[in-house]
Amino acid sequence: MKSKLTYWAALVAALLLLVGSALPAAAHPLRDDGKPAATSPTAAGGSDQLQPDSGTKMSQSAAAASLSSYGITWSSSGGCTNRYNSTCTSFDQINSGTVSSVETLRRASGCAINITGGTETGHASGTYSHWNGYKVDVTHSTCVTNYVHNNFSYIGLRGDGAPMYKSAAGNIYADEGSHWDILYY
Numbered sequence: 001m002k003s004k005l006t007y008w009a010a011l012v013a014a015l016l017l018l019v020g021s022a023l024p025a026a027a028h029p030l031r032d033d034g035k036p037a038a039t040s041p042t043a044a045g046g047s048d049q050l051q052p053d054s055g056t057k058m059s060q061s062a063a064a065a066s067l068s069s070y071g072i073t074w075s076s077s078g079g080c081t082n083r084y085n086s087t088c089t090s091f092d093q094i095n096s097g098t099v100s101s102v103e104t105l106r107r108a109s110g111c112a113i114n115i116t117g118g119t120e121t122g123h124a125s126g127t128y129s130h131w132n133g134y135k136v137d138v139t140h141s142t143c144v145t146n147y148v149h150n151n152f153s154y155i156g157l158r159g160d161g162a163p164m165y166k167s168a169a170g171n172i173y174a175d176e177g178s179h180w181d182i183l184y185y
Helices: 002-022 060-069 096-109 142-151
Strands: 114-117 135-139 153-157 163-166 172-175 179-183
Touching (some): 060 096
Antiparallel strands (some): 163 172
């Protein structure tokens, strides 16, 4: 019976994740700090509908300078930033919206934030992936965990069993045990 429940919970979580990412941006009108998301013209019609705030691609140095100005740190097992090395933590080609969202997490939570995964190779592929600049891994800490649990909605288990929480902005925080795998739309 337990395996059937786990199967259904994983299926529902996967469907919620798929439906959530397919929703129009207007369904995600708030950032993680509760402020309105940015608006931008759509590529097709130039309307003022809310769009995911992924922003523009940033260089390693620009992203590092911005994150550092908020007291955000980063580390890697390889002590490097090369995007093509899986033991590095790279910000090369990260979305500016991802950087600003991590900064918002730092400011809103008051927690120390250490990034252990960025745009480097070695993560799962997909549109909303680390490689494409939408995701970061953040060191697991009591402060970050309490902030996520107290401010975001539990939405079920990911396919790999990681508990997922969704912010008001629609961002997904997956607890992978040793770190938070965070998807910023």
